[in-house]
Amino acid sequence: MKHKIYFKLKNKGVEEEAFQAIVEEQDSIGYYGLPEQDISPILTYASSIDEAIEDIAVIGIGGSSLGAKAIYEFIKPSQKLSRRLHFFESTDPLNIQTLLSEIDLKKTHFLVISKSGTTIETFAIYKYLYHLHPHIDSYTFITDANSPLEAYAKEMQANYLLMPPRVGGRFSVLSNVGLLPLALCGIDIASLLQGAKGIKDAFFQGEALQHTILKKAVFYTRHQCKYRVNGIFAYSETLKYFCEWYVQLWGESLGKRQRHSAFNVGLTPIGLIGPKDQHSFLQLIMDGTRNKTLTFIKVEAFPSELTIPHVKLPHLESLDVLNDLPFSTLINMQCDSIIEALLDEDIPLDTITLPQIDEASIGALIYYYELLTSLVGELMDVNTYDQPGVEAGKIILKEKLKKLKEQ
């Protein structure tokens, strides 16, 4: 993974402090150690699932689904996977019906994932599915140790896995939460972790990447009142769900009251896909309020030889320049052209180039973003790992549900 930044800023002292804080945080925050975990229990468990199972369905929401979905959708178009993966992540009844129409219950294994063990959406869906298909062996539960869901699984003598300690939901993709569903589809989770490990080592061992990522984190923090929106502009449709994962990671980690002040801070994440969003959001970036930074993500070598054929169309001769051009060359030239246009306008941007579409690339990208998030959180003086703001809505819902029952 290559990374190039175009920010002008020198903050040696601040950078060193932030780096030191992250080094120390490794003792208390669990996600840092995930690249080195022993994955043999996950692989052993995955191989114990009946080969007749054709579909894997994750019942989970937020951090319990976004990570696996990002990786699955990145890999799927270019690899023949052994099973399909589905995500039940909404209480929208039409969505549940559509998902059910795509699977055969008898050939599906369900992964019920809830860190707290009491997630409303997850259990609403689980109750429905379990009623429809009451075979406990068709379900595997993933939850925190000592949660009510662990107790349930034990009582039902069901299969379950415990999440590693001190790993937050949105940082859990490289734990069994993400790795089990991916392994069940034949995705190479060892390579995924290797990619993450490469970034981890480069960062902690002081290679060039350490400097660029620190510089970028300091820039975002220092200019947070000017550049309030941080967009990813990814030039591949395969990164669409990676963007959704990023939106949760960035928005939920950094949108907080500061630890030592009453000030509410936060940076707004946006996910864009090129070239499509050149015909949508780009105008706002070029000519709108100058409050956005952009990170372009490119794929260096697409696993596709697809080429625009030598076709001449009368009256459309201006488009002959496209003839004989591989689509992969075209999409990357489109990306480069937008980067040049934005640099001309002095819009802060950086580029990340993935060598190819494979497990190591997406593992690296994920760990890079997790590190960046931790750094910015530290620099912004927020608790990167909690989400107190979502509690109020949950309490109101519980009261509403209780009232409804009492009627």
Place this chain on the structure above:
Amino acid sequence: MKHKIYFKLKNKGVEEEAFQAIVEEQDSIGYYGLPEQDISPILTYASSIDEAIEDIAVIGIGGSSLGAKAIYEFIKPSQKLSRRLHFFESTDPLNIQTLLSEIDLKKTHFLVISKSGTTIETFAIYKYLYHLHPHIDSYTFITDANSPLEAYAKEMQANYLLMPPRVGGRFSVLSNVGLLPLALCGIDIASLLQGAKGIKDAFFQGEALQHTILKKAVFYTRHQCKYRVNGIFAYSETLKYFCEWYVQLWGESLGKRQRHSAFNVGLTPIGLIGPKDQHSFLQLIMDGTRNKTLTFIKVEAFPSELTIPHVKLPHLESLDVLNDLPFSTLINMQCDSIIEALLDEDIPLDTITLPQIDEASIGALIYYYELLTSLVGELMDVNTYDQPGVEAGKIILKEKLKKLKEQ
């Protein structure tokens, strides 16, 4: 469609001026008249397509695809449509390959849609598909009068339709650009326009809606430096692509240099889907920088009886409150709970309630957002209907392509 706003602001004079400007704009801007158009030519043309055709594929990008996609994906989960609709809207080679694997070329009719008639992406894909399947009768072209694409279609004796005059790409969904692909799938385009017409009449004839929409537009404009981000929070998965359509409409229409100043303005659109994004973006709204407004979109009556069964799970008794609850009730209670929580935090919001999932509802919603965009554009003193900022990137790409050919 019900609409309720929670803004406190009185600006009678400003509101009247903006309304008057929109009344006058109807002479020069084409989209206002679309609800009253004669759709018989579209219906006649649609019925001329061979019944053996099972799939319709739109080759188009931005305004040429986002509108039809929004409506198709809204309707599809609850209606049995006569044909499937596909969208070739990226130069990503993997995406093109995936889409091709989903259709049988012999049973597909292609709609090549390009307002200018020279869109790079559209012709890169068209050249590829035409080379693969060189049967001109399998294609219908939609473009502006006198474009190079019209000349091409004439020369090839191909079928083509002209876009109505003075209708911008992102305002074209209710013209043949959106109506033809939708009609070909059996979607009731007459009801779609009727829904739009209802909003148009309510607005121009001074009913209650006129006041709420004007008040909202003035609020957004007056507070643009405080509330820079305008999110839609839609509580149905069916509205996911409506959000993408909204992002283009809002971002590309309002992100501009002001007409009478050198100041760059703009409002950042965000599309959120509930309850999923309660587990992602909500934290940032609740506890992050207070620079966002929200519009909640609810569906009053989901066309689904799906109900959480009466299932008791040991150790998970706290979730018994969910038993016997229809999913449609749950999702709307979730929405109401978040609204209450946000109102407690004094976050500016409004709610739109669609009576059901049908053509009239989405037609109304689309026309509502078009009107709101026109109003805010007028109030912000920008040209709502152009997109000068996207040209720079196109010019750089053309130069790069030319240089590549010369090598």
